Amino acid sequence: MKIASSRTRKRLHLLSGACLGLFLLTHFSNHALGLVSVEAMERMRVVFNLFWRSWPGTILLYGSLLLHFLLALESLYRRQTLRMPVREALKIIFGLSFPFLIVGHVVSTRIEWMLTGSGDGYYDVLPVLWSSTFGATRQSLALILAWAHGCLGAWFWMRGRNWYPRYFLFFYSFAVLVPLLALLGFAVAARSLEVGMPSEAWFMSNHARPEILAQIRLSIVAGLLAMIGATLILRAIPVRGKVKITYPDRAISVPKGFSVLEAIRAAGIPHISICGGRGRCSTCRVRVTEGVHRLPPPNEAEKATLMRIRAPDDVRLACQLRPNHNLSIAPVLGADNIGLKAQPSEQQAAGRERRIAVLFCDLRDFTLLAQKQLPFDTVFLLNRYFETIGEAVEGSGGVIDKFIGDGALAIFGLSNTIEEACAQALAATVRIANGVEVLNRNFMSELDTPLRIAMGMHAGPAIIGQIGYGKASSLTAVGDTINAASRLEGFAKEYDAQLAVSADVVRYAGLSVGDRESYNISIRGRAGTLETLIIQNAAEIGIMMASANHPKGTPA
Template sequence: MVRRVRLWSGLVLLAFVVTHYVNHALGLVGLEALDAGRQAFLWLWRSLPGTLIFYGALLVHMALAFWAIYERRRLAMPPWEAVQLLVGLAIPPLLILHILGNRLAAELLATNDSYIFVLLIYFVFNPVALAKQTTVMLLVWVHACVGLHYWLRLKPLYRRLLPLAYGLAVLIPTVSLTGVMVAGRDVARLAEDPEWLAAATQQLNFPDEQGIALIYAIENGFYLAFAAALVLVLAARPLRSWWQRRHGIVNLTYPDGKRISVVLGTTILEASRGAGIPHASVCGGRGRCSTCRVRIAGGGLEALAAPSEAESRVLGRIGASPNVRLACQTRPNADLEVTPLLPPAPAMREVGPKPGYLQGEEREIAILFADLRDFTSLSEDKLPFDVVFILNRYFAAMGLAVEESGGRVDKFIGDGVMALFGVESDHKRGCVDALSAARRMSERLLEINAALKHDLEQPLRIGIGIHTGAVIVGEMGYGRAVSVTAIGDAVNTASRLEAMTKDLGAQLVVSDPVARIADVDLSAFPLQEIEVRGRARPLEVRVVKNALSLPVAADHRVAPAG
């Protein structure tokens, strides 16, 4: 809720700033265009609804900045977040005189705060204030752009439009400031004429000394109130910690055995940061990116408060299991073991939504192994270049056959291939796809042999083994060598069936469960029984001399029975 209010108040302020800056840019056209633009700007923002919306958003946004400081258990934060917070806090004191001198003076002292009024102040009466106003214009813009960027950065459309966004981020303040400078120079030139200056100051109703003193008194009052609020918030934090310490401390244990103690109410992300433990948090702890997710173990898991609606939504999007929580949203109330699930600086591909199986899931899939027969002896009289060329053609053809059939290549091992089917679909589909892939591999091999007939003394031959069963699927590996793979007895059995093709002189050995689950009639192929570790009964397998003889449907997939 707080996050949403902060976002919407920020968007209102951004709309105000963009319209204001675009108005400034009309200074490039001339003073008349500048004031014509101002009429539209005033119509929008000085109407009663516009005034309530703008000043309401301003107050809420400021109050939420104080709340964010109070809420944090520790002030340790990434540099970009610290800059964003400091810039945000600097803006109100730097901007207050501009607001008082224009809007408030217009309301209280009946000044005509037109562009000429403001430009006379900055370019004629008080040029020092121009530097301050230019600085605050840029700070406001930086603050808005950073906030917007961290809100949108995970959205695919924004990533596609990033060059345009960068262009606008530079173009808008540049054109705006140039408009101000050009218009200011024009006003300064007009003000060289004392008669024009006297008439203008009278017509604009510049405040007298009393009016100016009133503006400065209100400004000082604001500074005092702002400083007091900041001091109160900063003082409230240790008071709260003291209170909570009297009421409880929880211990968090990390995978390397590091144990840290934090006061109740601290989020796991704050605890990591406070203890200097690197912890991914791409969205800066706003509960949007899921990169801070942790697996939780230990007795405190049951004691945790249920995830909020927003956290549940993010966890649901990545298919997280019940013991996975967002570190930035979870406040332990008992001792916990926490394991961050992403590296501290995750790649963007790890940031977006991920299917649950990537985090490790038991699934029933089909596994295919294929291997070139006698390739070692075949390659003995070949140059290394030729061997690599032939192998790459073979890998490309086999990889394509797998992918066209709906599977995913797990890995190439030597001259062999391991592929998984049904990871993203269901069990039956996986078994049908694996059989289809075997058929396609056989087809592709014929094509390669035809294409390379002058380079090969004898045609390439393959052996394929397919089995199905429950395996653990997940993203495994380290660093760049991370990929989706599967482990389990069914994988070993599939590999064993592939090895059997050599002794049986067949191109494909497929376990009977694959045919049964795929609902494909393989009764035309000889049946054999083999002993498999972990199975009480022997495993029945079908021996297929040539995978091209598998039944085929119109879509080139192996045809289910009936």
Template sequence: MRLTTGLILLGFIISHFLNHAAGLISLAAMEQGRLYFMAVWRQPLAMVTLYAALLIHLALGLWSLYRRRPLLRVPRWELAQLLLGLTIPFLLVGHVVDTHLAFLATGVDDTYAHLLLTLWRDRPWGALAQTGLLLVAWTHAMIGMHYWLRLKSWYPAAVTPLYTLAVIVPLLALLGFLQGGLQVLALAADPDWLAGYREQIAYPDAEGLARLERMARLGEAIFLGLVILALAARGARRLIREAGGAPLVRFADGTRLRLSPGMTLLAASRLAGRPHASVCGGRGRCSTCRVRIDSGLDNLPAAEAAEQRVLHRVAAPGGVRLACQARPHGDVAFTPLLPPDVDVREALAGGHARSGREQEVAILFADLRGFTKLSENRLPFDTVFLLNRYFAEMGMAVTEAGGRIDKFIGDGVMALFEGEGDPARACRQALTAAASMGGRLAHLNQVLDHDLAEPLRIAIGLHSGPVILGMMGYGAALSATAIGDAVNTASRLESVAKQRDVELVLSDRVAGLAGIDLTAYPGEALEVRGRQTAVPVRLVDRAADLPL
């Protein structure tokens, strides 16, 4: 409901801001744009939808103020969004009264000229308050949009143009509002124009203006009363629940904390001042806050449907809950499963990045042959330059084929190809990358011919099999990688390529899954250390010559 009503209100705001921006053309353009604007938003169905969305969104803001525990120990962006949202009604009431309610209550034609006159000429600080409303409402909306969209896989690529729009739209609206105000002030300097215009729009008399002012003050007082009521309800709830006993939460290091009943485990971490991952802000849209319940699982209510969907998506085992959704009614001990610095990229990985998952992938190892001899008479700078040129070419070959570089090891490369879960596709991607690596290396040798005593040579090993994918390491060395027998085998095949003096050694499994006929290339069964059975392989002199 919060998201849906927020999107409806954002649609209204954007169209309203674009109407403001027409003031950069002329006051007449603003008035013409207003006709189109009203043709959409003052239709009965649109008005009912808009006001319903506004009231529901405000009610949800007050509910959040009542329900959020703790209130202040939350990420700064959450607190900023809440405070901005609670500020909007106090700035908005007067604007609504001046426009639509003035039209309904007094019959005034609430044109742009009328509103601009009111804000820029008749009401002290009116233009400043309207500017504040524009900025506060837009910032509140953009915070919400960002923390919703950043969980979408396409968002990182689109964030720059979206950010540009997020700056340009309110800027144009403010400039149009300023230009329109200056035009109206210039017109109002003529008393005859002012009197005639007010007669034309049925400008309300003193009694009508007083009624509108009372309506504005009443609206502000009602919302202020609701805010005070929500805060008072928080205090009453705490007193009532603490009288009935509060649950005790124990952290992994043995620290204990007594909670106000109804608090979530995520709130417990925040109250204790402990960093706790929560990419979506505790809204149950990601799995980064998940915890293992060490004891007291029976003291948690059963997971609701939304939480169950998230846990199912990450294949969470029994005893794992989302900390932002779990509200203990008795003593509980828990341990967060993800580090507090987990980022959006790992959240988009479906939650498996830290815990690991099994998947069949294609693994490629590549290594420069004789590079130690090649670099021994070079200056360190020249060696780094040469390696970086080589890594750039090999990296582009891998990424363009659909794989990803797992790591660079000295002058070697390890790459993984997941094929979006399809082993056959992963193997085709890996073969394409191997062929491209061979071609790119030949081109690099031509470019650097004047600087190389002998051409660069490469050895590639390629195999496919089930591995465990996950985040492994510690601290700054933590990275996403793969472990398993298939990784060891691929590394061994790369060593064999050096021994047999060929560019590529690949297992028959890769060729079979990829559907490529390599019977024209010599084959053998290799004994690989750690494996009980031999690995059938094919030896390819030039990877670029693969019949893809």
């Protein structure tokens, strides 16, 4: 049940939807003139019918309606799971229910006009519709559902555009006012007429026989139900063979034909997909960690999006990728991809003074870099960077105090000696530098300039406690030691180096300053100067630690 290629289907869906939206807009605008008079509605109806009741207009309108419905059924058939966000579900429900609500109206106006030539103007239709509560309610509900379906479709298409936030208020106001004015015009015009069912003689002289129209309505409804039923039956036919999609913390077994996004949602795993699974954005992308060489090639829509974000070969769109073999994936965007482990409890580290090592780490020129990236690509890069920092710090024995913008504050020594804490902190700087190098290699194609870091480190006494207000409180450290480490991170940027570390930290860790050049740096708010080593490349710390063969010392 594949009508055309993915990109062609999307274009046909968009064009047919735009045609139907234009018809609804002109039709509702005609209704809104009921606020002026029924005569104004009739004059505009003549203009309205010049195109929409011509043969080209009729073919365009009903061809778009049929095509849109068939594309919706085809999309429903290809969807391997009915588990989806509420907005997507409402869009599908509105779209499939709308034809049933307008069948009666279409038969009694357009089809009857084609059979008898009867115009069925507002003077004729309004009394019939408002002669019963059911007729008026059904017509109003059809109006609302049709417009809601169109607005949801337009929203799915526009929300990823850069210009959409600037015009959101205008679009929102427009979406509310159009059906509101149409309903008001519809009601006011009907009430201005003498509402009542026309006589049977009038019906017989101006309309087709009721039984003929009833048969036509029944045939159309039966055809629509048959198409929906056939689609659901085809979906229920099991597909031979299964594939296993391994997530970082679980494995999902699904029939072949599922997209990765459908498999993830069927398993109840939250996953971002801003465009609703249409390949129009890159927010659902995943990194294929195993099985990348056996994947089917990307379709046109996926290829265009991946090229736009300069994604490497192992990154695919979860909504478009339908694997034929087992594979392993890792999410790229999401709330759970920082990957930090649990920090010490408040009882272990609240309200006490300790000697600790403090590490500040910051990305250089990241604001300029973010201006050249898509918003979700910026989030992606930050999450990968934070993941690198978190794993390096915790793998070395420290904890993350907080993330600040594109910077991070880490603490070492909450449960061990200051000597061990300084050695751990220095080891973390080596891991961070290596991790950033890996990021630069992995995302070379997506970055105009490589990521660069600046780190500052100092050791000394600090107050550890749960600080803040309400849900904004957290376990943190305050004191001169933290202030000094923050200042040293700024000095690392000034010297275009990866690390500015106080000599105290190096000596506590049992390393020799030796003949390395040091700087006596003045720190604002602190008496005296602080002996500091400027390390151009943090890998030098690893060499120093590897060559150290003497016991840990204490600062002079």
